[in-house]
Amino acid sequence: MNTILRSLKVAALFCLFSIHSDGQEMRYSFEKGMMGSPFKLVFYATGDSLANLAAKRAFERIEKLNEILSDYRDGSEINLLSAQSGSGKWVPVSKDLFDILAVSQDISKKTGGAFDATLGPVVQMWRHATRKGIFPPQEEIHEALQKTGYTKMQLDRAKQSVLLIQKGMRLDIGGLGKGYAAEEAIKVLKNMGITSAMMDAGGKIVLTNPPPGTKGWNITISNGSDSLKTMALSNVALATSGPTYRFMEYKGVKYSHIVDPQTGIGLLFHVRTTVISPDGTVADALATAFSVAGIDKSKAYLKHFPGSRVWLVEKQDEHIADWNMLE
Incomplete structure (x- = not known):
């Protein structure tokens, strides 16, 4: 049974749907624009009142973090x-x-x-x-x-x-703030007894237990062109970084929004990086770090981050190099 929830008092926050799953818990989906990106929260709860309150508190937590961490606010x-x-x-x-x-x-x-x-x-x-x-x-x-x-x-x-x-x-x-915010929102839900949840903070995703009756949350990952991979994931975090939508083109050259700290110039050879880690903050930061470092250096750096996996695609001369640890 679908139910439109309209009782939330948080501006621009909408509950998209709730679906009975096993007679006890229902699926709820909320979405709100925050930190310059859409934040989508999906979780399973025992009723509308708990769901409304949990979503409200989770988004309030993110807004509080934005007040602390935003470099756009004077x-x-x-x-x-x-x-x-x-x-x-x-x-x-x-x-x-x-x-x-x-x-x-x-x-x-x-x-x-x-x-x-x-x-x-x-x-x-x-x-x-x-x-x-x-x-x-x-x-x-x-x-x-x-x-x-x-x-x-x-x-x-x-x-x-x-x-x-x-x-x-x-x-x-900015390279790890959304991952941190997603982790903190999930902590709010856990403290309220909600154990099956997904927070998608503009592509920085934190997952807890699988939806009832499933093996995991179905997450589709792209290599930046035509290769897609769908994985059933739970109790991990995932972050993807690439210049698909955010870049500057100057004299026919595309510069990524991700800047190399050594040169001060937007990346030229990066296509797409996806990182799966135990923690959302780390996954978010590594997606940027590995994008900057490239495949060869990232292979050496990865040993410092146990439990993390990478899919990194970059241009090398006229060729595309693909390092995929997610398979």
């Missing part, structure tokens, strides 16, 4: 932290901001800087260039790069504080 905690770069001050921060920066630093160290949350000045430059359709001058790229480098950020876990060494630094956790 008053966000992460932007206020960036504004104190070069001051010589250790800045106390919230647990959420500290935790996500700690994960970022760990991945930066394990991937030789292929992932870098201090890349904000370069990201800002490329956003502006993409809007204008003009390739940034080399001097501007060089100047932006001088304000980046994960070694210029230090963390004090005991005091839950952050030091940004150089003036003009700007943090950007």
Whole structure:
């Protein structure tokens, strides 16, 4: 029996459907635009009241994180932290901001800087260039790069504080923020006794137990062109990264929205990266890191992330190289 749920008071949040599964639990689907992407939440619950409340709390949790982590909001905690770069001050921060920066630093160290949350000045430059359709001058790229480098950020876990060494630094956790938000939303559901759920945060997916009576959540993965793979997955996270929709084309050359921390330029040879990991934050960050590193280096880096699998497709000269660990 299909039921349209309209009792939610969260703006732009809709419950799409609920379906009886085994006489006890029903399937619910909610969707809301957040962090610049559609967030879709699907789970099984015993009734409408629980489902409505669970979805409301999950999306409230994500909105709270957006207030902390968004580099688009002038008053966000992460932007206020960036504004104190070069001051010589250790800045106390919230647990959420500290935790996500700690994960970022760990991945930066394990991937030789292929992932870098201090890349904000370069990201800002490329956003502006993409809007204008003009390739940034080399001097501007060089100047932006001088304000980046994960070694210029230090963390004090005991005091839950952050030091940004150089003036003009700007943090950007876009490469793992949605994965973190998806994980946190799933935690809200688990705390409410909901154990079969999927959160799709703009392509960053976190899964718990399979839907009742199934072997897993059916997830279809693309290699960026014509190859598709459908997998039944549960209790894992998945993230996909590629320049299919977000890129800049200049003089016939397509530059990815993913920027190489070494060159300050959007990737040229990346086609698509999919990572399956035990944790959504890690999966999200590795999808970016492995895209930057490429197949050969990623094979070496992967040993630092037990339980993770990769499908990485890239251009090598005129050929397409395909490294698929998902089969």
